[in-house]
Amino acid sequence: MSLLLENIRKSYREPGGQELPILDIDYFNVKEAEQMILVGPSGSGKTTLLNVIAGITVPDSGRVLIDGVEVTSLSEAARDRFRAERLGFIFQMFNLLPAFSALENVLLGMSFSGEKADRDRAGQLLERVDLGHRLHHRPSQLSVGEQQRVAVARALAKRPSLLLADEPTANVDIANQKIILDLICETCSENQVALLLVTHTLEVAAQFDRVERLIDFNKPGGSA
Amino acid sequence: MSLLSIAYKSIRQRALASSLTALSVALGVALMVIVLVSYGIVDRMFSQRSIGYDLIVGPKGSELELVLNTVYRVRKASWKLPYQFYLDLRDDSRIAEAIPVALGDFTEEGGFPIVGTIPRYFVVEYAPGRKFQRKGKDLRRPFDAIIGSRVARQNQWEIGAKFTLVHGGAKSEHVHDEEFEVVGILKRTGTPNDRTVFVHLDGFFMIAGHEEDPEDIISRMIKFYPDPTDELRELMANIRREVEEESANQSKHEHDDHHHHCVPTWRKEVTAILLTVKGDMFGRVKRSIDLTRELKEGFQAQAVNPIVPMRDLMEIVVKNVSIVLGVMTIFIIIVAGVSIFVSIYNSMADRRKEIAIMRALGARRQTVFYIVLAESTLLCIGGGLVGVVLGHGLVFLAAPLVELQSGILINPFAFDIKELVLLPSLIVLASLVGFIPGLTAYWTDVAKTISD
Numbered sequence: 001m002s003l004l005l006e007n008i009r010k011s012y013r014e015p016g017g018q019e020l021p022i023l024d025i026d027y028f029n030v031k032e033a034e035q036m037i038l039v040g041p042s043g044s045g046k047t048t049l050l051n052v053i054a055g056i057t058v059p060d061s062g063r064v065l066i067d068g069v070e071v072t073s074l075s076e077a078a079r080d081r082f083r084a085e086r087l088g089f090i091f092q093m094f095n096l097l098p099a100f101s102a103l104e105n106v107l108l109g110m111s112f113s114g115e116k117a118d119r120d121r122a123g124q125l126l127e128r129v130d131l132g133h134r135l136h137h138r139p140s141q142l143s144v145g146e147q148q149r150v151a152v153a154r155a156l157a158k159r160p161s162l163l164l165a166d167e168p169t170a171n172v173d174i175a176n177q178k179i180i181l182d183l184i185c186e187t188c189s190e191n192q193v194a195l196l197l198v199t200h201t202l203e204v205a206a207q208f209d210r211v212e213r214l215i216d217f218n219k220p221g222g223s224a
Numbered sequence: 225m226s227l228l229s230i231a232y233k234s235i236r237q238r239a240l241a242s243s244l245t246a247l248s249v250a251l252g253v254a255l256m257v258i259v260l261v262s263y264g265i266v267d268r269m270f271s272q273r274s275i276g277y278d279l280i281v282g283p284k285g286s287e288l289e290l291v292l293n294t295v296y297r298v299r300k301a302s303w304k305l306p307y308q309f310y311l312d313l314r315d316d317s318r319i320a321e322a323i324p325v326a327l328g329d330f331t332e333e334g335g336f337p338i339v340g341t342i343p344r345y346f347v348v349e350y351a352p353g354r355k356f357q358r359k360g361k362d363l364r365r366p367f368d369a370i371i372g373s374r375v376a377r378q379n380q381w382e383i384g385a386k387f388t389l390v391h392g393g394a395k396s397e398h399v400h401d402e403e404f405e406v407v408g409i410l411k412r413t414g415t416p417n418d419r420t421v422f423v424h425l426d427g428f429f430m431i432a433g434h435e436e437d438p439e440d441i442i443s444r445m446i447k448f449y450p451d452p453t454d455e456l457r458e459l460m461a462n463i464r465r466e467v468e469e470e471s472a473n474q475s476k477h478e479h480d481d482h483h484h485h486c487v488p489t490w491r492k493e494v495t496a497i498l499l500t501v502k503g504d505m506f507g508r509v510k511r512s513i514d515l516t517r518e519l520k521e522g523f524q525a526q527a528v529n530p531i532v533p534m535r536d537l538m539e540i541v542v543k544n545v546s547i548v549l550g551v552m553t554i555f556i557i558i559v560a561g562v563s564i565f566v567s568i569y570n571s572m573a574d575r576r577k578e579i580a581i582m583r584a585l586g587a588r589r590q591t592v593f594y595i596v597l598a599e600s601t602l603l604c605i606g607g608g609l610v611g612v613v614l615g616h617g618l619v620f621l622a623a624p625l626v627e628l629q630s631g632i633l634i635n636p637f638a639f640d641i642k643e644l645v646l647l648p649s650l651i652v653l654a655s656l657v658g659f660i661p662g663l664t665a666y667w668t669d670v671a672k673t674i675s676d
Contacts, residue, residue, distance in 0.1 A: 051671045056584060077588055084586020091674065095581045099237030104225065111225040112586035154585075 003030040003053065003162060003194065008062035010048055011220070021220035022048045023059065028217045030162070035185055035195040037205050040214030046198035047092075049214070050164045053196070054087055055079030066162060084112040088155030088163040088193070090184070092170050094147045096139040102126060102150045103135040109154035125153040129183055145176035149183060156187055163188055165197040169204060177204060227591070231598035234578075238571055245560075245567040246607035252556035253611025253646060254618065259549040260640040261619050266542050276349040277323075278512045279527040281305070281313065281497040281519060287526065288533040293327060294496040295530055296416050297337040305525060306445050307492035308459065313499065318511045320502045321348050324494040326428050329389040332399055334379045336372075336421050338389055340428025346370065348500060350413055359383070360408030366427035370408035372418040381406050387421075389431065402431050414635065429492050438467040441491065448524045463490045499527070557653065564603055565657040568596065572664045579665045580673035592665040600658030601651060608650040612643065 010023040022045040030036050040046050051057035053064055055071050064071045071079060096105045106122040126135055129149040139147050148168060155163055169177040181204050188195045205211045235242040275295060282290040283305055292298050314322040326340035343363045346356045360383045363370060371381060385406040391398040404423055412418055442460055449456055501511045516527040579592050620636040
């Protein structure tokens with residue numbers, strides 16, 4: 001799996017009608033099974049970048065290629081399908097669905113890819129993140145750290161080739177930060193999944209193959 | 225994980241709001257079921273299908289009252305016909321069966337109406353193609369009685385049970401001394417016969433207090449036959465002679481007031497005569513019309529096709545009531561639909577993030593649209609099924625009470641074929657009310673909603 005971004009531009013229109021450039025990336029790539037951390041301050045366009053890669057946000061111009069597939073040229077339905085089958089997503093706020101148990105949240109991650117949801121695999125993944133005893137607990141019955149571990153299991157459930165993680169440790173305590181990062185890195189290694197993790201702090205960068213600053217790639221409005 | 229199970233979990237997450245929403249649908253559907261079932265029952269009850277006679281002959285007056293008295297036994301009979309008139313009709317070559325009935329009293333226990341009649345009553349079909357079935361014997365002796373299934377059940381009367389009558393009405397305090405004995409019990413017919421006690425016509429007239437003043441009888445006969453034949457004049461003269469002889473005898477036996485003796489024919493008066501006419505369907509209709517005209521012109525009597533006044537009643541009252549109830553029910557269903565719409569639409573604000581998460585996980589726009597639609601469908605169908613059970617449950621519970629109060633027999637398990645329309649209607653309703661919330665889900669801005 002490889003990720004390649006070429007000439008990506010994205011700007012938003014402000015309430016006053018002015019254009020606010022967010023992304024201006026000439027070239028960016030992540031190699032197969034590479035674990036990369038991308039560091040940038042708040043408001044630097046980290047989340048927008050992940051959304052563009054995932055096909056959730058359409059860039060104003062440029063190309064996103066994942067495994068040679070030009071995601072930016074796909075229809076919305078095809079992008080949804082591609083995201084469902086090939087990409088895993090871990091959110092900063094975990095974003096588990098409150099109506100579903102831990103197991104069901106993981107199964108939900110598989111449900112939209114068109115394949116049959118595999119309960120055994122979902123159970124194994126939760127075992128892997130040490131939540132085998134919490135399969136049927138709802139998010140409200142889990143600690144913050146446990147919720148993020150469920151989110152990790154959910155992201156890996158559909159065997160993605162690229163895992164996108166948006167500040168996954170921003171809302172957990174220091175003890176849990178290491179546990180969760182170790183877990184993400186280990187499970188990605190075990191499954192040969194490329195990882196692109198964005199964060200605003202370098203404290204967690206030690207265990208990654210590659211550490212980059214977003215500012216080195218992204219020059220919105222020709223800054224930096 | 226299927227769309228339905230995702231929708232179900234979303235409903236479960238908002239259990240209270242969802243329950244109240246489904247309850248509003250359930251109440252609307254229950255009301256609709258009650259209206260449909262009730263209308264079906266009344267329609268069957270008061271239509272051709274449930275009456276086996278071509279004509280009911282009674283004294284001139286309200287046609288509807290005559291039918292209500294004779295067939296449904298829901299009102300007290302007032303005027304009477306001479307027994308001779310029954311004999312004349314019985315011998316009419318156009319008539320297949322003529323059954324006299326005399327109404328008036330009630331059982332002391334349970335207040336069931338008493339019908340004095342002849343054994344032939346149980347031979348004639350009570351409804352087209354349906355004959356009485358009974359256990360026990362026929363009416364042979366004057367104080368024999370055959371009871372309907374409902375009477376047997378409620379009063380726990382078996383063959384051999386003895387009972388007395390209350391004069392005139394169940395609330396009357398005058399209890400006749402004569403004791404009747406149950407000799408037969410009819411099987412359930414689903415008609416007013418089930419809650420009726422039939423006694424032998426002779427026994428009915430032998431009850432002390434049922435004899436009329438001979439002069440009244442004669443004056444009624446004169447009134448009834450405005451143009452009496454010589455035979456009738458002779459009959460009336462004989463009656464006067466017989467009365468005089470009787471009063472002379474009575475003065476010799478003054479202490480023998482309650483002696484049961486055979487009632488002379490002229491003393492018998494009946495409330496109505498049930499007629500079936502000879503011939504095929506066309507012939508019967510023609511003869512019925514002829515008889516109706518003849519009786520109306522020649523006597524102080526009327527022949528009524530029991531269907532006509534009941535159909536008029538249905539058209540004027542029952543159908544209009546049913547339409548009003550139907551319109552009310554439709555409004556209730558619309559209100560229930562709006563309630564589902566508001567419930568789901570309001571929940572969309574809370575669920576926008578859930579929708580966005582599902583979209584980020586790969587759910588297509590159509591998928592989240594269908595999840596919302598499935599949710600409204602589950603609420604509608606779930607509420608609808610509860611409503612069907614509730615509606616039939618209420619009918620089941622109300623059946624004996626309605627029967628007690630109005631005399632209308634209700635099958636507690638009655639089902640109306642129109643109920644089959646409910647399910648597809650509910651799916652249409654669900655689609656309508658789920659459409660706009662579904663579109664809200666469809667157009668959710670994933671990136672913005674997640675970052676919010």
